[in-house]
Amino acid sequence: MAHPDLLAHRAQFEKSITRLGEGIYTAVGYAASNVHMIEGDSSITIIDTSESTKAAENILAEFQKLSDKPIARIIYTHSHRDHISGATVFAQGRDVPILAHHGFKSDLVAVSDNVPAPNMALGRRTQAQFGIGLSGDERVSLGCGPGDRPMQGLGAGFLPPTQVIEAECDIDLDGVLARLIFAPGETADHMMVWLPEQRILFPGDNWYYSFPNLYAIRGTAYRDFIAWANSLDLIAGLGAEVMAPGHTNPVFGAEQVQEVVTTTRDAIMHVVSHTAAGMNAGQSMDDIAATISLPDHLVDKPWLGEFYGKLSWSARAYAVGTLGWYDGNPTHLGCLSSRSRAEKIAALAGGIEGLWDVLKNDDDPQWKLEVCDHLIALDQPAEAQKAELLTTLSETEINATARNTYLWEAKQLLSRISEGSDT
Numbered sequence: 001m002a003h004p005d006l007l008a009h010r011a012q013f014e015k016s017i018t019r020l021g022e023g024i025y026t027a028v029g030y031a032a033s034n035v036h037m038i039e040g041d042s043s044i045t046i047i048d049t050s051e052s053t054k055a056a057e058n059i060l061a062e063f064q065k066l067s068d069k070p071i072a073r074i075i076y077t078h079s080h081r082d083h084i085s086g087a088t089v090f091a092q093g094r095d096v097p098i099l100a101h102h103g104f105k106s107d108l109v110a111v112s113d114n115v116p117a118p119n120m121a122l123g124r125r126t127q128a129q130f131g132i133g134l135s136g137d138e139r140v141s142l143g144c145g146p147g148d149r150p151m152q153g154l155g156a157g158f159l160p161p162t163q164v165i166e167a168e169c170d171i172d173l174d175g176v177l178a179r180l181i182f183a184p185g186e187t188a189d190h191m192m193v194w195l196p197e198q199r200i201l202f203p204g205d206n207w208y209y210s211f212p213n214l215y216a217i218r219g220t221a222y223r224d225f226i227a228w229a230n231s232l233d234l235i236a237g238l239g240a241e242v243m244a245p246g247h248t249n250p251v252f253g254a255e256q257v258q259e260v261v262t263t264t265r266d267a268i269m270h271v272v273s274h275t276a277a278g279m280n281a282g283q284s285m286d287d288i289a290a291t292i293s294l295p296d297h298l299v300d301k302p303w304l305g306e307f308y309g310k311l312s313w314s315a316r317a318y319a320v321g322t323l324g325w326y327d328g329n330p331t332h333l334g335c336l337s338s339r340s341r342a343e344k345i346a347a348l349a350g351g352i353e354g355l356w357d358v359l360k361n362d363d364d365p366q367w368k369l370e371v372c373d374h375l376i377a378l379d380q381p382a383e384a385q386k387a388e389l390l391t392t393l394s395e396t397e398i399n400a401t402a403r404n405t406y407l408w409e410a411k412q413l414l415s416r417i418s419e420g421s422d423t
């Protein structure tokens, strides 16, 4: 079972090649991210390249049905791997210029191996978030793209930028005028492509049909909320008639583009104001996260559904990104180990049996998960119960990355149990 809205959201990345304007197309649903094509007088420009060589090959084959002109340049909207990993396919072995923002730097690329860093944790959590190894039914989607897509050559076709863009500028895409616009958002190195004559915008990942991923649970540094909101304002000011994002379907019509962009800006600023107000009032982070929801004028906007990003995670990320982990409650200046806390909770519950009774009698899955963690910290065999609770939560979860993580981690727990019983 899966949340019906999450199932319906898959319509946002059904496989299609959509015409945006004369000689301008976008490929949606072939990969986690979209690839765009602009046909010039005698050559093609490609914007973003998808996450795998196989997906790139499939898209290139479709684009070649539309035009047999050679690909003359590639533009990266930003450095996330799902946009840069099919470049070798589009370059076709030739020295094709690759344009990117001067700050081009992926927040996924590991730092030097000589420096201690939580790269293994990042790897594990990335697998969980994207449901790597889950079945097609389990992995409804990635929240930003189809769960079911080719994985051959994943991450294999990256080519580094050859032409770093130092300042916003107009460029000639072989007869098509384009403006490269710096617009920090999901990453600081976002460079949007604006075609003023056709009024078509390629905003990268600064907008897609979901509440924005202000914090990725795979693990990410703080994404500047205010900068992202400002970039959405900038988009609103362009007056685009077509917007073809890095994920999900293109948006047609100046009014519709304006509406989705300004409401998404409002949603980001709502997280900022709710969280800042809670912090100023001395509320706990749990209370701030547990009480956040979209205001009335945004709650019915389907493109703000929490399919990919999530309000409560964003509130936590904003607090950590601005004032850091300390929430102002001096109790939290010290800490108990998980085991020590579990021992004390068990004592309160009348012993370990009291904790097991919670799993039988309580009906709050979140509380029962916390109790499972106490039991596991006390070396009690609560892994199966935890896996069952995670699976239950996944069935009503609208967020794809949360659903994938619940199911992925449940499988890890169950395989740990079966490994244990084998030995």
Ligand SMILES: [Zn+2]
Residues within 6 Å of the ligand: 033, 080, 082, 083, 205, 246, 247
């Ligand atoms: Zn992306």
